[in-house]
Amino acid sequence: MTVTYYPAAPTHVPEDLILDFDFFDMPADVSDPVQIWHGLIQKGAPPIFYTPRNGGHWVFLRYADIAEAYRNHEIFSTHKAQIPPLEPYPVLQPNGVDPPQHDVFRKLLAPMFTPLAVRRMTDGLQSRAERLISGFAGNGGCDFVHDYAAKFPTGTFLELFGLPEERLPEFLRISDTFFRSTDPDVRAANLLEIYEVLEELFREKERNPGTDIASTVVQSRDADGNPFPWTDIINCGFLLFVAGLDTVTNTMTYVWRYLATSADARQKFRDRLDDPSAFLLAIEELMRINAVSNIYRRVTHDCEFKGVQFRRNDRVVLPNTVANRDPRTFSDPQTIDLDRKVNNHVTFGLGPHRCIGSHLAKREIMISLQEWLRQIPEFELDPDQDAESVFGGPVMGFTSLKLRW
Amino acid sequence: MRVVANLAQCQGHARCEDLCPEVFSTDAIEGKVVIEQPEFPPELEEKVRLAVRNCPEGALRIAKGAVA
Numbered sequence: 001m002t003v004t005y006y007p008a009a010p011t012h013v014p015e016d017l018i019l020d021f022d023f024f025d026m027p028a029d030v031s032d033p034v035q036i037w038h039g040l041i042q043k044g045a046p047p048i049f050y051t052p053r054n055g056g057h058w059v060f061l062r063y064a065d066i067a068e069a070y071r072n073h074e075i076f077s078t079h080k081a082q083i084p085p086l087e088p089y090p091v092l093q094p095n096g097v098d099p100p101q102h103d104v105f106r107k108l109l110a111p112m113f114t115p116l117a118v119r120r121m122t123d124g125l126q127s128r129a130e131r132l133i134s135g136f137a138g139n140g141g142c143d144f145v146h147d148y149a150a151k152f153p154t155g156t157f158l159e160l161f162g163l164p165e166e167r168l169p170e171f172l173r174i175s176d177t178f179f180r181s182t183d184p185d186v187r188a189a190n191l192l193e194i195y196e197v198l199e200e201l202f203r204e205k206e207r208n209p210g211t212d213i214a215s216t217v218v219q220s221r222d223a224d225g226n227p228f229p230w231t232d233i234i235n236c237g238f239l240l241f242v243a244g245l246d247t248v249t250n251t252m253t254y255v256w257r258y259l260a261t262s263a264d265a266r267q268k269f270r271d272r273l274d275d276p277s278a279f280l281l282a283i284e285e286l287m288r289i290n291a292v293s294n295i296y297r298r299v300t301h302d303c304e305f306k307g308v309q310f311r312r313n314d315r316v317v318l319p320n321t322v323a324n325r326d327p328r329t330f331s332d333p334q335t336i337d338l339d340r341k342v343n344n345h346v347t348f349g350l351g352p353h354r355c356i357g358s359h360l361a362k363r364e365i366m367i368s369l370q371e372w373l374r375q376i377p378e379f380e381l382d383p384d385q386d387a388e389s390v391f392g393g394p395v396m397g398f399t400s401l402k403l404r405w
Numbered sequence: 406m407r408v409v410a411n412l413a414q415c416q417g418h419a420r421c422e423d424l425c426p427e428v429f430s431t432d433a434i435e436g437k438v439v440i441e442q443p444e445f446p447p448e449l450e451e452k453v454r455l456a457v458r459n460c461p462e463g464a465l466r467i468a469k470g471a472v473a
Contacts, residue, residue, distance in 0.1 A: 111435075351416060
């Protein structure tokens with residue numbers, strides 16, 4: 001299949017739907033990456049608009065349209081949806097294919113990420129949180145991103161994949177380059193390194209299988225009893241690496257950044273330390289307000305959607321942070337209400353591609369926060385923050401967050 | 406009253422299980438909703454309604470009367 005690249009706004013896009021918007025670019029005065037998205041609403045951007053930046057793509061700004069795009073894979077596909085368009089880009093399994101193909105790897109992974117499976121991971125997550133936090137609790141401060149938010153999900157990934165803890169520095173280095181480097185040569189070398197690591201990992205698990213996710217994936221068989229294509233196995237490992245590290249790191253960073261500035265919220269969470277279901281309800285609101293992912297789709301055929309003409313291979317960005325603060329869906333959407341009753345946020349997406357790791361991500365954040373508040377009940381932002389620590393793109397966040405207590 | 410689920414719409418967000426574990430759980434294979442108590446007692450009505458309203462996929466609804 002060929003993918004068309006548009007050097008400028010293509011002819012099917014009307015003038016009044018074109019805006020110059022680069023979601024990778026953070027202006028110097030932006031202290032929180034989500035501001036660039038909410039700024040669009042303030043300046044009255046059309047609910048569906050087109051920007052010629054980053055290869056050219058549409059942006060949806062309403063909850064209802066974003067929800068419909070998530071559910072309608074017949075128009076809005078995840079397959080080859082990369083922005084800017086990149087070829088060749090691996091077809092991640094199962095996220096990079098649509099139903100019914102999608103169901104194969106989705107079903108293979110699903111039992112390992114159900115609420116039941118995640119509850120069984122609780123002890124491992126708990127001891128990791130205790131260990132990491134007790135390492136710096138006596139220091140009076142830390143760089144939250146470096147000392148906790150990057151290490152916790154990466155360590156969890158190693159554990160779930162049956163890899164030894166000693167490889168944490170290596171994986172932190174690989175993932176930091178993967179998610180933050182903008183140098184094309186460095187990125188190309190990094191991608192090769194990730195594939196080498198995954199290749200070695202799955203070969204090893206094929207020889208000496210354990211009970212981890214990598215062993216389960218590599219030992220799985222299709223409906224006819226045959227092993228899955230090796231490329232698909234590697235790309236399934238790659239997806240779990242891509243999806244489970246940076247997203248959790250940055251969501252945590254957002255959450256701790258907010259809690260550092262709100263004594264009231266810290267108090268409310270401390271009050272709920274003995275009530276996990278109330279604690280989880282409050283976490284859900286922090287998931288709504290701190291949605292870090294901007295999700296990509298590719299239009300599968302020429303069509304009209306909500307009165308707008310789309311062409312095959314048009315790219316679309318679905319900014320979850322915008323959907324989650326749409327006043328048509330949420331009452332008082334800009335207010336963080338830890339007791340919010342109805343909260344249908346799209347932080348983990350909707351429809352068939354709904355984030356398979358959502359229960360693990362929430363549990364990682366919940367256990368981390370519970371343990372943090374037990375060891376460090378009060379903390380604040382260190383005024384000595386690094387300048388230019390914010391970044392945009394498909395996952396938004398901070399490269400550093402200095403806290404003190 | 407009873408609560409029913411559309412399993413084709415359920416994507417396993419498990420918000421119902423979080424909000425009302427007395428009535429909802431999730432299965433071990435796909436993580437989709439399992440209704441443990443379709444005909445729930447009146448004291449759970451508020452919690453069940455909250456779970457229904459918090460299904461991001463709109464996969465749950467409350468039906469009047471007993472199971473047909």
